Amino acid sequence: MGKLIINEWIKIFRKISTSAMIGMLLLSVIGIGALFKYQEETNPMQDNPNWEQDIEAQITSDQENLTSIGGNNTQLKMHYERQIALNQYRLQHDIAPESEQHIWSFVGDAQPLISLAGLFTIIVAAGIVASEFSSGTIKLLLIRPINRMKILLSKYLTVLLFGVSMLAIIYLFSSIVGLILFGLPSSDVSHLAYSNGEVVERNVAINLVGEYFLSSIDLLMIATMAFMISSVFRNSSFAVGISLFLLFMGGTATMLLASRFEWAKYILFANTDLSVYFDGVPPIDGMTLSFSIFMLLVYFFIFHLFAFGVFAKRDVAA
Amino acid sequence: MSAVLTLENVSKTIKGKKIINDLSLSVNEGEIFGLLGPNGAGKTTTIRMIVGLMGITKGDIIVSGKSVNKDFEGAVQHIGAIVENPEMYKHLTGYQNLRQYARMHKGITKQKINEVIKLVQLSERIDEKVRTYSLGMRQRLGLAQCLLHDPKLLILDEPTNGLDPAGIREIRDHLRMLTKEKQMSVIVSSHLLSEMEMMCDRIAIIQQGSLTDVQQVRGFVNDDLLDYFIETGSLNDAMDWLQTDWNAVITAQGFTIKAKKEDIPTLLKRLIDSDIAVYSANQIVKTLEDRFLEVTAQKGEIE
Ligand SMILES: Nc1ncnc2c1ncn2[C@@H]1O[C@H](COP(=O)(O)OP(=O)(O)O)[C@@H](O)[C@H]1O
Ligand SMILES: [Mg+2]
Numbered sequence: 014m015g016k017l018i019i020n021e022w023i024k025i026f027r028k029i030s031t032s033a034m035i036g037m038l039l040l041s042v043i044g045i046g047a048l049f050k051y052q053e054e055t056n057p058m059q060d061n062p063n064w065e066q067d068i069e070a071q072i073t074s075d076q077e078n079l080t081s082i083g084g085n086n087t088q089l090k091m092h093y094e095r096q097i098a099l100n101q102y103r104l105q106h107d108i109a110p111e112s113e114q115h116i117w118s119f120v121g122d123a124q125p126l127i128s129l130a131g132l133f134t135i136i137v138a139a140g141i142v143a144s145e146f147s148s149g150t151i152k153l154l155l156i157r158p159i160n161r162m163k164i165l166l167s168k169y170l171t172v173l174l175f176g177v178s179m180l181a182i183i184y185l186f187s188s189i190v191g192l193i194l195f196g197l198p199s200s201d202v203s204h205l206a207y208s209n210g211e212v213v214e215r216n217v218a219i220n221l222v223g224e225y226f227l228s229s230i231d232l233l234m235i236a237t238m239a240f241m242i243s244s245v246f247r248n249s250s251f252a253v254g255i256s257l258f259l260l261f262m263g264g265t266a267t268m269l270l271a272s273r274f275e276w277a278k279y280i281l282f283a284n285t286d287l288s289v290y291f292d293g294v295p296p297i298d299g300m301t302l303s304f305s306i307f308m309l310l311v312y313f314f315i316f317h318l319f320a321f322g323v324f325a326k327r328d329v330a331a
Numbered sequence: 332m333s334a335v336l337t338l339e340n341v342s343k344t345i346k347g348k349k350i351i352n353d354l355s356l357s358v359n360e361g362e363i364f365g366l367l368g369p370n371g372a373g374k375t376t377t378i379r380m381i382v383g384l385m386g387i388t389k390g391d392i393i394v395s396g397k398s399v400n401k402d403f404e405g406a407v408q409h410i411g412a413i414v415e416n417p418e419m420y421k422h423l424t425g426y427q428n429l430r431q432y433a434r435m436h437k438g439i440t441k442q443k444i445n446e447v448i449k450l451v452q453l454s455e456r457i458d459e460k461v462r463t464y465s466l467g468m469r470q471r472l473g474l475a476q477c478l479l480h481d482p483k484l485l486i487l488d489e490p491t492n493g494l495d496p497a498g499i500r501e502i503r504d505h506l507r508m509l510t511k512e513k514q515m516s517v518i519v520s521s522h523l524l525s526e527m528e529m530m531c532d533r534i535a536i537i538q539q540g541s542l543t544d545v546q547q548v549r550g551f552v553n554d555d556l557l558d559y560f561i562e563t564g565s566l567n568d569a570m571d572w573l574q575t576d577w578n579a580v581i582t583a584q585g586f587t588i589k590a591k592k593e594d595i596p597t598l599l600k601r602l603i604d605s606d607i608a609v610y611s612a613n614q615i616v617k618t619l620e621d622r623f624l625e626v627t628a629q630k631g632e633i634e
Binding site: 148149 | 404419422
């Protein structure tokens with residue numbers, strides 16, 4: 014399996030388009046860095062001397078909101094409870110909200126680039142099977158003493174590895190750029206997390222790794238779908254087209270449906286954004302984190318059932 | 332002689348259409364076996380089933396004792412093949428392509444790769460991108476890819492397609508050498524008779540998915556009864572017994588007959604005893620082309 018993955022890896026990284034993708038990621042990180050640096054220079058953020066009063070005001074307003082909703086909306090209730098707990102923790106331990114830019118705040122700011130990494134991963138996923146068919150090289154690949162399932166699995170694992178590498182590039186490169194442009198934080202910072210009704214301090218760098226992965230879930234699902242389409246229809250432009258269309262339109266269309274129909278909660282895109290359960294409101298009342306995770310697993314399983322089922326059985330006439 | 336490959340009543344149906352119909356044949360160790368048939372006869376489909384690219388609708392294929400149906404990996408490890416065109420990764424160099432395939436078999440050393448590159452005479456261009464290769468070079472790289480794991484059976488689908496006569500000759504010499512030196516068996520397919528005649532030891536003719544005939548190339552051209560042309564002077568009375576006893580066809584310069592080789596001295600003695608001037612006696616060698624047309628025409632009549 015290791016050797017098969019090496020093969021796939023070499024095939025991807027010898028392509029000019031892959032170098033272009035990595036180049037674009039690096040440039041985007043530098044671009045965002047330059048933009049933030051410019052903002053910081055032109056209007057430097059000031060420490061807020063009255064932060065304690067502001068936070069107290071925030072707590073009062075949150076508590077009013079909490080009582081006005083009552084127990085109707087558990088999701089919102091949790092949201093307010095979390096806000097209040099975090100703010101009270103700040104007051105007790107004298108932790109002012111961050112106002113300076115530093116390496117870790119920049120790594121956090123670079124997160125929107127994950128969509129770009131996802132886009133590239135989808136393109137790779139859509140091509141990794143289909144391109145073997147369009148070039149005819151699938152014939153030389155499948156006449157080896159290796160099970161077809163193994164070959165397809167090595168391709169899927171390579172897609173995952175590619176996606177993780179893209180995330181790693183953004184994370185590592187943005188920490189380098191962040192360090193150069195903004196330096197280390199002036200005092201120890203840690204991330205305040207709210208879990209099981211308690212506020213805990215976490216290492217920022219590690220917490221960011223978690224955030225990166227959490228915000229890649231929808232991209233993982235769409236890349237898996239692109240991989241499935243690529244394997245079933247054996248046509249990479251079709252796979253890229255459908256996947257990108259769904260990536261851009263799927264969320265919007267699902268939200269439209271969700272406002273009218275309950276069954277919209279079974280749609281893939283209603284479940285891909287898990288952050289709503291930590292910090293926000295789910296698209297349909299009554300959806301829970303475990304429901305969404307279950308739905309994601311079901312879709313994941315179905316995609317692979319199609320991908321592997323068709324790939325293993327169908328005649329190759331390329 | 333043991334069989335490296337056996338097709339046992341193999342049929343293939345695609346979308347309700349019978350493409351291959353109850354095909355049985357076997358290929359022996361060290362022989363070059365030809366699959367001959369017009370375009371669309373089912374040669375490529377047969378090859379796709381042997382190498383596992385297509386499922387076998389009915390029957391089974393045995394490679395070196397292993398069933399393609401039951402033990403695909405076991406069977407295919409003895410095969411090296413090019414199906415239709417030798418498609419390689421164009422954005423990789425020839426060497427990188429070979430490394431790809433080397434990683435998919437057990438125990439192929441760099442030394443082995445270099446040996447194969449030398450064998451197909453690609454050493455000079457092996458580090459260039461395949462994109463820049465000519466068709467002939469791609470064929471040779473395809474051949475190198477087949478040979479990496481020392482297969483017992485080499486399968487080449489229309490290997491001479493699009494090659495110039497020099498390229499065709501090159502392929503032919505390679506195949507001869509491989510069967511002689513490495514005891515490899517080779518299957519080549521083609522729709523061109525003349526090439527098969529020069530390349531193969533035995534030829535199977537496939538028409539519309541069915542096996543029409545399998546023949547030794549020598550035997551394919553010659554029957555037991557050979558055709559002879561005897562050049563003579565005036566035949567006079569001999570004409571009678573020639574026609575009645577030998578079924579001779581009389582021409583201006585002599586006559587032609589069908590006869591066994593060992594009967595010719597008897598015939599010549601009788602002619603000389605009858606005072607007939609005999610200038611020459613030649614066997615008329617039928618080309619494979621003539622024979623092919625005969626076989627296919629007969630088949631046509633039966634249907
Ligand atoms: N995937 C396929 N679907 C439908 N028909 C096919 C397919 N592959 C081959 N055929 C048909 O099978 C027949 C044999 O094709 P093929 O094996 O390529 O012939 P050959 O290689 O002898 O020229 C042709 O009539 C062709 O149209
Ligand atoms: Mg063909």
